[in-house]
Amino acid sequence: MRTVLVILRKEFLQVFRNKGMLPIIFVAPLAQLLVLIHAADFEVRNVRLLVSDMDRSTASRALVERFNASDRFQVNYTLQGFDAGMHALDAGATDAFLRIPVHFEQDLGRTGSAPLMLDLNGVDGQYASLVLLYARQIIANEQVKVLQRMHPMANAPKPPVEVIARYWYNLRMNYKNLMVPGLLVVLVTLVGMFLSSMNIVREKEIGTIEQINVAPIKKWQFILGKLLPFWFISLFLLAAGLALGKWFFDIPIEGSLPLLFAFAAVYLWVMLGLGLFISTLSDTQQQSMFLSWFFLVIFILLSGLFTPIDNMPHWAQVITWFNPVSYFVDVVRLVLLKGSTFADIAGHFAAIAAFAVAVNAGAVLNYRKRA
Amino acid sequence: MTGGITIHAKGLTKRFGAFTAVNAIGLDVSAGEIFGFLGANGAGKTTAIKMFIGLLKPTEGEARVAGFDVYRQSEEVKKNIGYMGQRFSLYNDLSVMENIQFYGGMYGVPAAELKARTAALVDDLGLKDQLNTRLRSLPLGWKQKLAFSVAMIHEPKIIFLDEPTGGVDPVTRRQFWELIYAASAKGVTVFVTTHYMDEAEYCHRASIMVDGVMAACDTPAALKEQFKVKTMEEVFYQLARSAKRGD
Amino acid sequence: MKTFLAFIHKEFRHILRDRRTLLVLFGMPVLQIVLFGYAINTEVKEAKVAVLDHSRDERSTSLVNALFSAHWFRPVETLKSPADIDRVFKAGKAKMVVEIGPDFAQRFAEGRAQVALIADASDPNTAKIVTGYAAQMIAQWAGRFSNEHTVEVLPVQYRMHYNPEMKSVFLFVPGVITIILMLVSAMLTSISIAREKEFGTMELMLVSPLRPGMIVLGKAMPYLALSLLNTAFVLVVGLALFDVPMNGSYLLLTLEGLLFILTSLSLGLLFSTIAKTQQEALMLSLFVLMMPTILLSGFIFPTGSMPWVLRALSNIIPAKHFIIILRGIMLKGNGIAMLWPQTLVLVGMCAALLGVSIKKFNVRLQ
Numbered sequence: 001m002r003t004v005l006v007i008l009r010k011e012f013l014q015v016f017r018n019k020g021m022l023p024i025i026f027v028a029p030l031a032q033l034l035v036l037i038h039a040a041d042f043e044v045r046n047v048r049l050l051v052s053d054m055d056r057s058t059a060s061r062a063l064v065e066r067f068n069a070s071d072r073f074q075v076n077y078t079l080q081g082f083d084a085g086m087h088a089l090d091a092g093a094t095d096a097f098l099r100i101p102v103h104f105e106q107d108l109g110r111t112g113s114a115p116l117m118l119d120l121n122g123v124d125g126q127y128a129s130l131v132l133l134y135a136r137q138i139i140a141n142e143q144v145k146v147l148q149r150m151h152p153m154a155n156a157p158k159p160p161v162e163v164i165a166r167y168w169y170n171l172r173m174n175y176k177n178l179m180v181p182g183l184l185v186v187l188v189t190l191v192g193m194f195l196s197s198m199n200i201v202r203e204k205e206i207g208t209i210e211q212i213n214v215a216p217i218k219k220w221q222f223i224l225g226k227l228l229p230f231w232f233i234s235l236f237l238l239a240a241g242l243a244l245g246k247w248f249f250d251i252p253i254e255g256s257l258p259l260l261f262a263f264a265a266v267y268l269w270v271m272l273g274l275g276l277f278i279s280t281l282s283d284t285q286q287q288s289m290f291l292s293w294f295f296l297v298i299f300i301l302l303s304g305l306f307t308p309i310d311n312m313p314h315w316a317q318v319i320t321w322f323n324p325v326s327y328f329v330d331v332v333r334l335v336l337l338k339g340s341t342f343a344d345i346a347g348h349f350a351a352i353a354a355f356a357v358a359v360n361a362g363a364v365l366n367y368r369k370r371a
Numbered sequence: 372m373t374g375g376i377t378i379h380a381k382g383l384t385k386r387f388g389a390f391t392a393v394n395a396i397g398l399d400v401s402a403g404e405i406f407g408f409l410g411a412n413g414a415g416k417t418t419a420i421k422m423f424i425g426l427l428k429p430t431e432g433e434a435r436v437a438g439f440d441v442y443r444q445s446e447e448v449k450k451n452i453g454y455m456g457q458r459f460s461l462y463n464d465l466s467v468m469e470n471i472q473f474y475g476g477m478y479g480v481p482a483a484e485l486k487a488r489t490a491a492l493v494d495d496l497g498l499k500d501q502l503n504t505r506l507r508s509l510p511l512g513w514k515q516k517l518a519f520s521v522a523m524i525h526e527p528k529i530i531f532l533d534e535p536t537g538g539v540d541p542v543t544r545r546q547f548w549e550l551i552y553a554a555s556a557k558g559v560t561v562f563v564t565t566h567y568m569d570e571a572e573y574c575h576r577a578s579i580m581v582d583g584v585m586a587a588c589d590t591p592a593a594l595k596e597q598f599k600v601k602t603m604e605e606v607f608y609q610l611a612r613s614a615k616r617g618d
Numbered sequence: 619m620k621t622f623l624a625f626i627h628k629e630f631r632h633i634l635r636d637r638r639t640l641l642v643l644f645g646m647p648v649l650q651i652v653l654f655g656y657a658i659n660t661e662v663k664e665a666k667v668a669v670l671d672h673s674r675d676e677r678s679t680s681l682v683n684a685l686f687s688a689h690w691f692r693p694v695e696t697l698k699s700p701a702d703i704d705r706v707f708k709a710g711k712a713k714m715v716v717e718i719g720p721d722f723a724q725r726f727a728e729g730r731a732q733v734a735l736i737a738d739a740s741d742p743n744t745a746k747i748v749t750g751y752a753a754q755m756i757a758q759w760a761g762r763f764s765n766e767h768t769v770e771v772l773p774v775q776y777r778m779h780y781n782p783e784m785k786s787v788f789l790f791v792p793g794v795i796t797i798i799l800m801l802v803s804a805m806l807t808s809i810s811i812a813r814e815k816e817f818g819t820m821e822l823m824l825v826s827p828l829r830p831g832m833i834v835l836g837k838a839m840p841y842l843a844l845s846l847l848n849t850a851f852v853l854v855v856g857l858a859l860f861d862v863p864m865n866g867s868y869l870l871l872t873l874e875g876l877l878f879i880l881t882s883l884s885l886g887l888l889f890s891t892i893a894k895t896q897q898e899a900l901m902l903s904l905f906v907l908m909m910p911t912i913l914l915s916g917f918i919f920p921t922g923s924m925p926w927v928l929r930a931l932s933n934i935i936p937a938k939h940f941i942i943i944l945r946g947i948m949l950k951g952n953g954i955a956m957l958w959p960q961t962l963v964l965v966g967m968c969a970a971l972l973g974v975s976i977k978k979f980n981v982r983l984q
Contacts, residue, residue, distance in 0.1 A: 003477060005476070006473060006476025006477055007473075020898045032910075036914070039924050039932075041919065042919065043923055063772075090952060112771060113773065115774070118774055119777050122780055123780050123789055124789050125661075125781060125783075125784025126661070126786070127920050132776060146772065161731045163733050163735060164732065165735045166734060167739035169738060173745070177742075178740055190904065195897075207456065207460060208462060210454075211474070214425065214449055216450040216479075284636070285896045285897065286636070287639055291642060293801075294642045294646050298649065301650070306918060308741060313656060340709065340710075
């Protein structure tokens with residue numbers, strides 16, 4: 001045990017002595033959490049809508065006024081027609097282009113129906129479909145008004161089934177509740193995995209590994225001594241990030257924090273062990289960095305952080321069963337937002353524990369003291 | 372020269388694929404002996420050393436270090452030897468004290484004992500005032516001497532030195548050899564590789580490797596007589612001329 | 619000139635010898651495109667839905683069957699009591715619970731039936747989309763039993779331009795190219811220079827007869843070549859495997875690519891003057907370069923929806939402008955007439971970064 005402590009002490013000394021690295025390890029990730037979280041959502045706001053109102057009637061103005069009143073749309077007018085709108089779309093000067101044809105009001109009065117034309121920049125499909133959804137909502141609201149004006153006496157027909165939507169765990173539909181814990185997972189994972197993956201290979205590069213290899217220490221002592229410092233650092237980052245999330249964004253903490261940290265502790269064994277495993281495989285820091293990057297990109301893209309796993313095709317879902325990050329992203333959200341208990345996430349626990357054993361056994365076995 | 376055999380090798384061979392780096396070398400080194408292991412670059416010195424210290428598994432032949440078999444008991448071997456490699460092996464971002472504590476701890480030197488040895492060590496090296504200085508700001512000569520002392524921190528019976536004086540000025544080299552003599556006087560076996568031929572004169576016995584084979588092994592005086600020359604340098608030239616490998 | 623060529627040769631050998639890094643460098647973009655093309659899906663499909671039906675009559679069964687008839691929803695469990703709702707959500711087994719009140723058939727006939735859609739809104743977007751779909755399907759289902767014909771008053775005819783099938787891979791290919799270029803040109807360069815510093819070989823090069831500017835150029839050349847090769851590779855994979863359109867000019871694409879690579883290289887150079895070790899260079903590039911680039915460039919999250927501070931901030935990120943250019947050329951077939959503002963911004967950034975980094979590099983020599 002003393003050997004492990006000796007290695008541990010040395011690693012900590014090296015980390016805390018490196019004045020260039022300290023802010024990068026401790027400040028950068030947390031600062032990113034605070035700033036970049038505002039960028040990380042799929043909410044649609046400030047949509048630039050170019051309107052070509054050919055009718056310029058009371059009815060058309062009322063409709064445009066509805067768009068103006070919504071905080072999702074920023075309305076701009078053009079006096080020219082179709083070509084100008086398409087040009088603006090091409091140039092990326094607008095996100096959507098609404099055309100209200102001539103005789104709009106007249107048609108409404110005569111036939112009870114007047115079509116509108118909407119051209120959208122569909123490069124980002126999801127964004128565009130949300131824009132369309134919100135535009136239709138606004139138009140539907142106006143439609144109710146129009147109907148009321150057209151049939152002032154009659155009662156508007158009531159739908160036979162009343163549908164009530166209730167949103168649990170996140171009443172205000174705050175995207176940050178979802179993204180703060182998720183982004184925190186990514187940041188902690190990035191720091192932990194990169195630090196650990198560059199560690200052993202760094203000693204290989206500067207040549208100190210030989211001196212350690214001729215010392216009579218056990219492989220597991222070495223791996224453990226190397227792993228623990230980053231384990232503490234990562235757990236600290238997680239705690240600090242949660243505190244900041246609570247403080248700045250008031251993210252809910254419904255479940256038990258000890259449960260969350262217990263899971264994080266096991267999870268970090270997996271990721272750090274993987275980092276060390278990569279480190280034992282590599283000859284240079286550059287190599288280990290690229291290998292880690294490779295794994296992290298797959299892990300993070302398939303973690304369900306940005307897009308739900310349920311949306312993925314079946315084969316991709318099968319891959320996520322072997323993705324430790326997806327388990328942690330899931331657990332963080334379950335415990336923080338819904339207050340899930342140990343019984344709820346027992347399966348996650350079992351899986352991550354199995355990974356931890358496998359990965360660390362791999363790291364110990366693959367670390368060769370002699371060629 | 373006292374005591375029994377501490378390093379023994381017979382027919383020790385290491386092959387990397389078709390390339391035979393070390394070809395059936397045999398040697399016996401006694402306790403307290405300073406054994407010089409000479410050879411041109413690429414002659415197989417480092418490969419041989421790495422087999423003795425348990426960093427490389429031999430392909431065939433036998434070798435025992437401190438009485439332990441290098442095949443099956445490499446961890447036991449490690450407890451009884453010290454090693455200082457070609458590359459500087461201490462941490463530049465740690466202080467003198469911290470480096471000593473780290474390696475002392477790795478060898479399981481008890482804390483109280485380590486404290487006493489640290490004090491004696493810095494006294495010997497005249498590093499008392501630099502105890503908390505980071506290695507980065509120490510001159511290379513001092514760092515090399517410190518590396519030697521750190522490799523001896525667990526008081527091993529045998530120390531392996533792989534070109535320990537590379538890139539060091541003559542004065543420091545002289546001081547370094549004083550450290551080697553002091554260790555030898557205490558009964559520590561010193562196994563040292565070098566390509567400074569003047570250093571070969573300091574050894575009790577010297578062997579010369581040519582193309583993975585031990586071409587000669589005797590006391591410097593006997594070697595000079597055998598080849599009818601005045602210096603070890605000339606001995607070396609005569610042997611190394613026939614070499615095919617090296618760069 | 620001869621020494622310079624020898625130097626470039628050495629740099630190339632360094633890179634080409636490291637098979638593992640090369641494999642990652644070329645394997646990763648393909649993998650990313652495959653993931654973005656097939657796996658990363660923003661469209662909600664087969665969402666897990668549980669049912670809590672208090673009526674269990676003909677009408678309610680018909681409604682439930684209607685809900686699961688399309689591929690939007692997948693039934694996971696039939697709940698017995700309202701207490702179960704919390705349980706399935708907490709175990710992450712369902713995204714939405716459809717709760718149908720008692721006496722559904724009778725109330726339906728009276729026109730006062732109620733259905734509650736309870737969504738797990740920990741992911742608000744999914745919650746919104748799932749309840750939206752469900753509400754729409756319920757309305758359609760109910761429509762089957764009514765004989766009133768309604769005319770839509772304000773029908774909307776819409777067209778999705780540039781990407782009518784709304785394939786996310788069209789969106790992501792330009793993004794992946796950008797990120798890879800950033801990775802190779804900026805991150806790899808800064809780390810490789812930091813590596814030479816760490817090993818002390820940088821000094822060796824600086825005392826050589828080569829002028830500092832040549833050294834920088836020599837270091838940058840292989841990465842420039844690698845970046846171009848990588849871009850072509852990603853492009854080919856995207857075009858061949860996923861039918862990503864290429865509506866614009868290849869020449870313009872190459873020129874703009876070179877401009878962006880040069881900008882990234884100067885960024886990498888700048889970082890290398892700050893970092894002393896490879897680790898520092900990596901972490902610095904990762905947190906100051908990669909993360910902001912990924913999140914603020916519009917690669918994944920649309921910049922338009924961000925708060926104004928971040929929108930302003932995103933403008934100083936070269937990748938944002940380059941992504942606009944790439945999407946413009948590839949998807950919209952834009953020419954320079956459309957893209958000159960972004961190009962101008964990149965040229966400005968490139969000049970400024972190159973100037974600062976060469977100046978900093980020279981200062982270090984004294």
